[in-house]
Amino acid sequence: xxxxxxxxxxxxxxxxxxxxxxxxxxxxxxxxxxxxxxxxxxxxxxxxxxxxxxxxxxxxxxxxxxxxxxxxxxxxxxxxxxxxxxxxxxxxxxxxxxxxxxxxxxxxxxxxxxxxxxxxxxxxxxxxxxxxxxxxxxxxxxxxxxxxxxxxxxxxxxxxxxxxxxxxxxxxxxxxxxxxxxxxxxxxxxxxxxxxxxxxxxxxxxxxxxxxxxxxxxxxxxxxxxxxxxxxxxxxxxxxxxxxxxxxxxxxxxxxxxxxxxxxxxxxxxxxxxxx
Numbered sequence: 001x002x003x004x005x006x007x008x009x010x011x012x013x014x015x016x017x018x019x020x021x022x023x024x025x026x027x028x029x030x031x032x033x034x035x036x037x038x039x040x041x042x043x044x045x046x047x048x049x050x051x052x053x054x055x056x057x058x059x060x061x062x063x064x065x066x067x068x069x070x071x072x073x074x075x076x077x078x079x080x081x082x083x084x085x086x087x088x089x090x091x092x093x094x095x096x097x098x099x100x101x102x103x104x105x106x107x108x109x110x111x112x113x114x115x116x117x118x119x120x121x122x123x124x125x126x127x128x129x130x131x132x133x134x135x136x137x138x139x140x141x142x143x144x145x146x147x148x149x150x151x152x153x154x155x156x157x158x159x160x161x162x163x164x165x166x167x168x169x170x171x172x173x174x175x176x177x178x179x180x181x182x183x184x185x186x187x188x189x190x191x192x193x194x195x196x197x198x199x200x201x202x203x204x205x206x207x208x209x210x211x212x213x214x215x216x217x218x219x220x221x222x223x224x225x226x227x228x229x230x231x232x233x234x235x236x237x238x239x240x241x242x243x244x245x246x247x248x249x250x251x252x253x254x255x256x257x258x259x260x261x262x263x264x265x266x267x268x269x270x271x272x273x274x275x276x
Contacts, residue, residue: 003071003099004078005092007085007111011188011213013044015112020080021045023109027078031055031067033091037082055079057091064098071104083213084114089133089159114187114215115157121194122182122217128154135160135168135216142171150176150221157217162210166203172218173203178236178270180219186212198273219266239271 004023009015024030024042030049032038033056042049055063071077079086079095085108086092099106119126135158136142149156160168165183172179177200185193191212195202235256242252253268 002076002105002107003096004076005086005096005106005108006078006080007109007113008038008041008080008083009188010083010112010114010117011186011192013041015188016041016045017109017111019109020078020111021047023078024049024080026076028075029053029067029070029077031063031077031079031095033081033086038080055091055095060091060094064095067095068098068102068104071099072102084112085110088113088115088131112188114159114184114213117187118182118184118194118215118217119155119157121184121187122155122196124180124182124196124217124219125155130154130156132156132158134158135164137164139167139171142168143175146172146175146179149218150179152221154220155217157215160214160216162212162214165210165214165216166207168216169199169203169206173199176221178273179221180266180269182217184215184217185210187215198270200274219269235267236270239267243271 004027006020006023007017008020025047028050030038030042030052032052032054035052035054038052053063053067055067067077079092081090081092084090087096096106115131119129130152132145136145162185169181169183172181177198179199180196181199181202182194182196183202183206185195189212195205197205238256239249239252242255243249249271250268253264253271257264257267
């Protein structure tokens with residue numbers, strides 16, 4: 001029988017799918033990152049699971065060795081994390097790999113995603129993106145990451161702890177002050193907050209730790225595809241000079257973007273921000 005990998009709500013419990021609820025009710029075992037968190041979801045929908053088993057990052061390897069033989073013997077297990085899809089920056093990846101290696105059928109039941117929800121809500125480019133997981137803790141590593149990202153032609157999405165958010169935004173503001181960012185906090189919950197703006201502006205706004213789950217979306221780097229010798233700051237200044245001479249800002253951004261091969265919308269947004 002299969003291992004069912006179940007996506008659970010990232011905040012609002014009403015976002016769970018019918019398929020996931022059925023799996024939780026019928027599985028021989030429900031494998032939970034935290035049994036207390038999963039029990040809240042079960043109680044909300046009146047589900048009495050047959051058994052709950054804790055599978056988290058500290059015991060996943062050991063649990064996989066014990067659970068895979070039971071799956072091979074015909075049991076069905078429903079795997080959940082505290083929120084979102086197991087295996088995406090949450091426990092579950094080792095168990096899935098072990099099950100597949102043993103020839104056990106693995107079925108994914110999709111559902112809510114903090115990554116995609118934040119990406120779309122940010123308005124910073126959903127065609128392509130890179131998921132970074134949790135951001136580095138060390139300042140040097142953060143600076144290196146943000147510097148490298150200036151050449152990325154796609155948006156970046158990352159998780160961050162509410163305590164470390166100020167340091168991460170401050171690092172981005174140092175490296176790329178006019179980079180557009182969205183801080184998405186408590187997605188789908190009652191006090192959901194999505195704040196968009198240049199890195200310098202958001203670093204000032206979030207200079208103290210916040211509460212709740214945080215997902216950060218960073219716009220594509222303006223240096224992506226930049227011709228040798230060209231400077232992003234010069235391109236932004238050129239847009240501002242055309243505007244000062246009486247031109248429409250959007251038209252000015254279009255002209256400069258075509259000449260330098262820069263993202264038009266990003267150049268337009270940067271020209272609205274303060275001078276470096």
